[in-house]
Structure formats: C-alpha cells, structure tokens
Amino acid sequence: xxxxxxxxxxxxxVIDEHARLAVxxxxxxxxxxxxxxxxxxxxxxxxxxxxxxxxxxxFPESMLRKSTFQSVAAIGAALSELQSVSA
Amino acid sequence: xxxxxxxxxxxxxxxxxxxxxxxxxRAAGAVVLCPPIARELAATQACYRLVxxxxxxxxxxxxxxxxxxxxDSTGVxxxxxxxxxxxxxxxxxxxxxxxxxxESVSLIGMRVGALLAAVVAARLGSIDAVVLWDPCESGxxxxxxxxxxxxxxxxxHQGTGDGTELPGFxxxxxxxxxxxSMAVPADGARPSRVLLLTRPDRQPATKLTDALGTEPDxxxxxxxxxxxxxxxxxxxxxxxxxxHIVSWLHTGNRASPRAVSISAQDSARVPFEGGxxxxxxxxxxxxxxxxxxxxxxxxxxxxxxxxxxxxNDWHVGxxxxxxxxxxxxxxxxxxxxxxxxxxxxxxPARPEKSANVVRSPDAFDDVRDARVAVEPDDPTNVILxxxxxxxxxxxxxxxxxxxxxxxxxxxVLHFAPPELDxxxxxPRRRICWPxxxxxxxxxxxxxxxxxxxxxxxxxxxxxxxxxxxxRDASTWLDQLxxxxxxxxxxCSEDEARPFGTARTATLGPAARPDSIRLDVIEGLDGxxxxxxxxxxxxxxxxxxxxxxxxxxxxxxxAQVASA
Numbered sequence: 001x002x003x004x005x006x007x008x009x010x011x012x013x014v015i016d017e018h019a020r021l022a023v024x025x026x027x028x029x030x031x032x033x034x035x036x037x038x039x040x041x042x043x044x045x046x047x048x049x050x051x052x053x054x055x056x057x058x059f060p061e062s063m064l065r066k067s068t069f070q071s072v073a074a075i076g077a078a079l080s081e082l083q084s085v086s087a
Numbered sequence: 088x089x090x091x092x093x094x095x096x097x098x099x100x101x102x103x104x105x106x107x108x109x110x111x112x113r114a115a116g117a118v119v120l121c122p123p124i125a126r127e128l129a130a131t132q133a134c135y136r137l138v139x140x141x142x143x144x145x146x147x148x149x150x151x152x153x154x155x156x157x158x159d160s161t162g163v164x165x166x167x168x169x170x171x172x173x174x175x176x177x178x179x180x181x182x183x184x185x186x187x188x189x190e191s192v193s194l195i196g197m198r199v200g201a202l203l204a205a206v207v208a209a210r211l212g213s214i215d216a217v218v219l220w221d222p223c224e225s226g227x228x229x230x231x232x233x234x235x236x237x238x239x240x241x242x243x244h245q246g247t248g249d250g251t252e253l254p255g256f257x258x259x260x261x262x263x264x265x266x267x268s269m270a271v272p273a274d275g276a277r278p279s280r281v282l283l284l285t286r287p288d289r290q291p292a293t294k295l296t297d298a299l300g301t302e303p304d305x306x307x308x309x310x311x312x313x314x315x316x317x318x319x320x321x322x323x324x325x326x327x328x329x330x331h332i333v334s335w336l337h338t339g340n341r342a343s344p345r346a347v348s349i350s351a352q353d354s355a356r357v358p359f360e361g362g363x364x365x366x367x368x369x370x371x372x373x374x375x376x377x378x379x380x381x382x383x384x385x386x387x388x389x390x391x392x393x394x395x396x397x398x399n400d401w402h403v404g405x406x407x408x409x410x411x412x413x414x415x416x417x418x419x420x421x422x423x424x425x426x427x428x429x430x431x432x433x434x435p436a437r438p439e440k441s442a443n444v445v446r447s448p449d450a451f452d453d454v455r456d457a458r459v460a461v462e463p464d465d466p467t468n469v470i471l472x473x474x475x476x477x478x479x480x481x482x483x484x485x486x487x488x489x490x491x492x493x494x495x496x497x498x499v500l501h502f503a504p505p506e507l508d509x510x511x512x513x514p515r516r517r518i519c520w521p522x523x524x525x526x527x528x529x530x531x532x533x534x535x536x537x538x539x540x541x542x543x544x545x546x547x548x549x550x551x552x553x554x555x556x557x558r559d560a561s562t563w564l565d566q567l568x569x570x571x572x573x574x575x576x577x578c579s580e581d582e583a584r585p586f587g588t589a590r591t592a593t594l595g596p597a598a599r600p601d602s603i604r605l606d607v608i609e610g611l612d613g614x615x616x617x618x619x620x621x622x623x624x625x626x627x628x629x630x631x632x633x634x635x636x637x638x639x640x641x642x643x644x645a646q647v648a649s650a
Binding site: 017018020040041042043044045046048049059061064065066069 | 228232234235236238239240288312315316317
C-alpha cells in the first residue's frame with residue numbers, strides 16, 4: 001500500500017470517529033465536501049485536534065480555515081505540507 | 088426548593104450568584120458549581136441551573152455564580168489577573184456557603200471550571216468532594232480549541248490585535264499565559280472524594296486526578312457534544328449525567344442536615360469606567376420573570392431599555408453583550424433591564440408550560456408583563472433590544488403595543504413556531520413566515536451556496552406573488568412608521584432578505600429620512616461571534632440611542648471597546 005493511501009486511510013479513521021457526518025465516510029470519495037456531508041465547525045475542530053494527536057503535528061493559524069478541512073484530499077495535502085516542513 | 092439571587096464577595100468588585108436552598112431550610116452540606124468560561128459558560132447555564140435545583144431537592148445547598156468579568160458579575164474579559172480572580176471567586180462562593188451554615192463544601196466544575204475547581208480544592212483543603220466534568224486537557228488546550236473554532240466559523244476573521252480572540256470573547260495575552268500555566272499545586276490538599284467524568288471519545292484526564300492525589304471514581308460524560316457543540320437553540324442537557332452527579336454527591340455525603348441561614352443582597356454598586364452603577368436583581372410580573380436592572384445615579388426621563396433573550400441564551404445576552412451595553416448606556420443616563428422570558432435563563436416556566444422553548448408564543452405575554460413592570464405609568468415608554476429570536480419578538484411586540492424604539496439585530500423572521508408541533512400558529516404572530524419540515528429537509532441536504540441561491544429565488548417569488556400581504560415587511564414597517572416607532576435593524580445580507588422591497592427603500596445614502604433604518608453588514612454572524620462585529624453593532628446602536636433619546640444633561644458615553 002502506498003504511503004499516500006496509508007495517510008488517507010488514517011485521515012478517514014479520524015473523520016469516522018470525530019466528524020459526526022450524516023453519512024458513512026466510506027460512501028464519500030476523497031474530494032467530497034465534508035461540511036456538505038454534515039460536519040459542523042465544532043466537529044471540524046475535534047477532527048483538527050485528533051489529527052494533531054494522530055500525526056504529531058500542529059496546524060498553524062494560517063491553516064485554520066474551512067478549506068483545510070473541506071475534504072479528505074484537502075486534509076491530506078495540509079498534513080503532507082506540515083510533515084514536509086517538519087522533516 | 089427556593090432559588091435566591093444575591094450579590095456577594097468583595098464590595099469593590101461584587102460577584103453575582105444564586106443560592107438554591109432545600110425546602111425545609113436544612114442542608115446536608117453545600118456544593119459550589121464552578122462554571123466553564125467564555126462560549127461554554129452560556130452553553131451550560133441552563134444545565135447548571137438544573138444541577139443546582141436537583142442538588143437542593145436532594146437536601147444540599149447549591150451555590151452557582153458568575154466569575155469576575157463573566158455573567159452578571161463585575162468586570163470584563165480584558166481586566167488584568169483574570170485567572171486569579173476566577174480562583175478567588177470560587178473561594179468567595181465557598182465562603183458564602185459556609186456563612187449560610189453549611190457543614191461541608193464540595194465542588195463541581197466543567198471544562199475549564201474543572202481545572203479551576205481542582206486548583207482551589209488543592210489550595211484550600213477542607214473540600215469534601217470534587218466533580219471534574221469533562222475537564223479540559225489544559226488551559227492552553229482550551230484556548231487553542233476555541234481560537235480554532237472562531238477561525239473555522241468565520242473565514243473572514245479579522246482579528247483584534249489585542250490578545251487572543253475566541254468565539255464571542257477576547258482574552259489578553261496575560262490571561263492566555265496564566266491559563267496555560269495553571270496547575271494543581273504539587274503539595275496541595277487532597278479532597279476526600281473525586282468523580283472524573285470523561286467523554287466517550289476522549290482519554291481520562293489522569294494527569295489532573297494524579298495531581299489531586301485522590302483515586303477518582305470514573306464515569307462517562309455522555310452528551311457533551313449536544314450541550315457544547317451545537318447552535319444555541321439546539322442544546323440538550325445530559326440528564327443522565329446530571330442525575331449521576333447528584334446521586335454520587337448525595338450517596339457519599341457524610342454531612343448531617345442542619346439549618347441554614349440565607350441572607351441575600353439584591354443590589355450592588357458595580358464599578359464601571361471609573362464610576363459606579365447600581366445593579367439590582369428583580370422579579371417582573373405575575374410570572375416572576377427574572378431581571379437585572381442597571382440604573383444610573385441620576386434619574387432621567389429617558390425610555391427604559393428592555394433587553395430580550397437571544398435564542399435560549401440567558402439574560403446576559405449574546406456573548407455578554409447586554410451586560411456591556413447596559414452598563415455603557417446606564418452610564419449615559421438610561422435605565423436598562425435585561426430579563427429572561429418565561430422558561431429561559433433564570434425565569435420559571437409559566438404554569439403547565441415547558442422550559443427552554445425558543446420562540447415560545449408566551450414571549451408575547453412576557454414582554455407585555457415586563458413593560459408594565461418596568462414602566463407602570465406608561466408601558467409604551469420602552470426601547471426593546473433583541474438579537475435573532477429576540478429581535479423578531481421586539482418587532483412583533485411593537486406591532487401590538489406602542490413603543491418608543493426597536494433595536495433588532497439579525498432578527499429571524501422565517502422559522503418553525505414551536506406551537507405548530509401541537510396545533511395552529513399563534514394568531515399574534517404577524518411577521519413570522521412559518522418554515523415547514525420540508526425546509527428543514529432541504530437545509531440538511533443542500534450545500535449553503537445552493538441554499539442561498541434558492542432562498543433568493545424564494546423570497547423574490549414571495550414578494551411577486553404577495554399572497555400574504557399582512558406579513559410582507561413593507562406592510563408592517565409602514566404600520567411602525569405610522570406609529571412613530573424608531574426602528575433600527577442591523578443584520579446580515581441573509582437576514583435582510585425577508586425585508587424585500589422595504590430593504591431597498593431604507594438602504595443607502597440617498598434614502599429619505601425615515602424612522603425605519605436597516606443597516607446591512609456583510610457577513611454578520613448570527614451570534615456576533617467576531618469581536619469587530621460586536622463593536623460595530625454596539626457603535627451603531629449607541630449612536631442611534633444617543634442621537635434620538637439622549638437628554639442634554641446625559642453623560643458622554645465611553646467609546647465602545649473593540650472586545
């Protein structure tokens with residue numbers, strides 16, 4: 001399994017546990033809008049904190065906007081950026 | 088049980104709170120409820136009131152109160168030494184409980200309130216039991232969570248340049264630093280018993296209980312997301328958790344019942360901007376609605392300002408805005424009354440009615456009773472101020488009874504009246520466009536940009552068809568104009584939509600002088616979470632008030648702070 005696939009699976013696990021979506025995350029593709037799928041702003045903060053715990057990163061203020069947490073792909077891109085900076 | 092409001096603590100910075108006394112005036116110990124802070128304080132007000140009522144029903148004296156700079160108490164967010172003043176406030180509440188004759192004192196704290204309770208228990212000793220209800224991992228984690236939430240709620244966050252902005256509140260750098268470093272002292276006293284309640288999706292705060300040194304009893308803090316993480320109108324009290332906490336405190340309570348002596352102080356001199364104002368807790372009308380009056384020293388003939396609930400928030404207003412405006416406007420000579428409608432905040436529900444019903448038709452009776460109580464000689468001599476459901480209710484009320492002015496912030500005119508669950512819409516509603524279950528379905532299925540476009544089409548269609556002319560804004564605004572009511576509506580583009588053609592007539596510099604003014608602020612948040620929006624709305628309301636109603640001898644009003 002590619003590193004990217006592993007990353008996406010971990011993100012999906014976090015979303016499943018914390019995003020409180022109206023539909024199972026398994027039914028959504030990586031580009032699907034999580035806010036349209038029922039994730040509230042409060043839930044997105046819980047997702048953010050869980051991602052920080054899971055990947056041992058901290059989202060900087062500049063990344064604290066809805067677009068960062070809009071989809072599995074967007075979260076993956078943000079995490080990749082954070083991990084490349086800290087590497 | 089009896090709930091008695093009182094001012095207490097230092098006379099130069101009084102705190103406000105409630106004593107919940109068992110029926111027979113005999114209490115087996117006391118419990119001090121340490122509230123959360125900032126946005127979470129408003130979210131838990133009704134829940135804490137329920138806990139206090141259940142504790143007193145179980146034979147304990149319960150004290151709930153507002154920390155310095157929160158709720159009705161003295162002070163503001165940006166005052167110095169916030170964290171130490173909050174810790175001191177718990178100490179004053181403990182002193183109040185002991186002065187009533189309580190043999191032992193226990194503490195309940197939720198979120199940051201749990202951290203504060205743990206620190207006080209370790210510092211003071213002599214605390215019987217401590218309930219740590221979904222404690223924050225740390226003060227720093229709380230600030231980070233709330234600051235992130237504000238940014239995710241509002242993409243156009245502008246910042247204040249003055250401390251850290253959280254949803255609805257601003258903390259100074261000192262407060263953030265002190266919250267981050269707050270810790271239970273290593274050699275502190277150990278409470279006899281500790282109950283740790285943890286959310287099912289979180290790890291238990293064992294660092295906190297290890298620091299306290301007492302092996303905790305563990306339980307689940309279910310329902311926190313429905314209490315803390317939803318819109319104000321959708322909050323649900325976690326009844327099972329409340330029952331468990333009360334039962335745990337009652338079962339392990341070793342105090343024997345003894346007579347308690349209750350002495351309440353219903354008014355206080357509150358410091359404000361270098362001077363002092365009088366604040367007084369009162370009851371209004373036959374329903375006994377709770378209200379706090381802020382009075383200037385010099386009586387004036389100005390209208391009394393009545394502030395209504397926003398959703399099911401309590402009388403301190405959205406993000407404590409009513410407290411801030413009451414004190415500013417009282418300093419300029421106006422008597423201000425912030426009150427709770429029946430079943431909301433600290434007011435009892437009317438007989439055979441449910442508590443915590445937002446937009447209840449009983450609000451018509453509540454506002455009528457409040458007018459008569461505060462202006463018995465001329466109930467028309469009032470200015471009604473409201474946000475969201477309160478703004479709607481203020482407009483409705485001015486159509487029923489003559490009124491000097493209405494300040495409506497983001498009034499929501501299209502909603503599902505609660506009485507539709509059991510029957511027809513209350514005939515007193517003249518400007519409400521009832522929303523059906525179909526609309527709720529569409530909200531849950533369609534993305535916001537699509538919904539916005541559909542709403543625009545819908546409102547245009549409504550005005551074209553004009554099937555219910557009485558509810559059209561131009562019709563009822565004409566009545567308010569004829570009745571010489573000064574109306575200032577401040578709202579977002581979305582909430583301006585129902586005003587239809589009336590909106591274009593009152594917008595822009597070319598608009599003719601009119602008693603009806605509609606100010607649209609792009610992106611205005613429904614609850615005024617960003618600080619700049621609170622400052623801007625406060626400025627517009629204050630300018631209008633002073634421009635239309637200030638007496639010649641009124642004091643110059645302080646510029647509204649950015650927080």
